[in-house]
Amino acid sequence: MNLTLFDLDNTLLPIDSDYEWGQFLVRTGIVDAEEYRVANERFFEQYNDGTLDIFEFLHFVLRPLVKLDRAELDALHARYMTEVIAPNLRPAALDLVRRHRDAGDLCAIVTATNSFITRPIARAFGITELIATEFDEVDGRFTGEISVAPCFKDGKIARTEAWLAARGLDWSSFGNTTFYSDSANDLPLMQRVKQPVAVNPSGRLRDHALAEGWPVIELFR
Template sequence: MNLALFDLDHTLLPIDSDYEWGQFLCRQGAVDAAAFARRNDQFFAQYQAGTLDPVEYLEFALGTLATFEPEHLAALQQQFMAEVIEPNIKPVARALLQRHLDAGDMVAIVTATNHFVTAPIAKAFGVDHLIAAMPEIVDGRITGRLGGKPTQGEGKILHTKAWLEQMGKTLEHFDNVYFYSDSHNDLPLLSIVSHPVATNPNAVLTRHANERGWALLQLFND
């Protein structure tokens, strides 16, 4: 059996779901639009530059979720999926996933974005396994704190290995391990799999992939 791991934002999606969720909340008037957008833009710029503190960002995002009643959050989530995510799920990304599923590969999405935002996206893609940043939940409510460690950078290795261990497996159990990602922030995990695929890569990852002879893939050229 092979293992196929996929980053989500700008890899399977041509957008950043985390950033777009913030923009969606602003459009809905659910948050102070000016203050939230300014802070969200700062974090997004840090992410692109590779300087983001993942805990600081996640607790900013999760703190916003904690202000809503669960029923309100569920309604916003459903609207976000319909208005923002589903129009950005492209046939070419579905086809890439389906090739691995049809081959009998184990498929997982491994994302630094929080589980609340990404769980319905993974479901929409037909992917059963999701490794994402987990919010702390107490009495059915998101508290605003991060539960455990971030799933960014080296954290993707930590969480992927822990997920496999729960099934009695390691990376070495698989004939081939693929990881598709757009970002140099994922170099730790890309560097330990047998088949790293720089997918819609940014400039830093493109240069790194070319130097090492990694596969390059552009999904969204159109």
């Protein structure tokens, strides 16, 4: 059996689901439009240039979530899926995932974006296994705290290894291990697998992939 891991934002999706969730909250009036928009843009730029303070960003993301009960959040997310995610489920990405699933690979999405946002998106790709940043909940409400180490940079390796260990597996359990990503933030996990694949890569990742002889593919034009 092979293990195939996928980043989500700008890899399987041609958008960043975390950033677009923020923009969606602005459009729906859940947050103060100008204040939130400016902060969302700043964090997005920091992510792209590799300087993001993940804990500062996650607490920013959590603030509007703790104000709403789960029914309100689920209704908002259903609308977000319809308005934002569904139009960005591209055939090339769906086919890539389908090929690995049909081959019998163990597939998982490994993303820094929190599981509240990403679990329904993973299901839309037919992937049941999600390794994501997790927020604490009590009785269905978010507490404002992060439950485990963020699934970001080196944290993606730690979280993936914990997920494997919970299933009685490790890296040696697989004939091949593959990780698809667009971002240089994912270099730690890309260097851990046998077959890293740069997908729609950022400039920094493209340069690194070409220097290392890694495959480079473009799912979106």
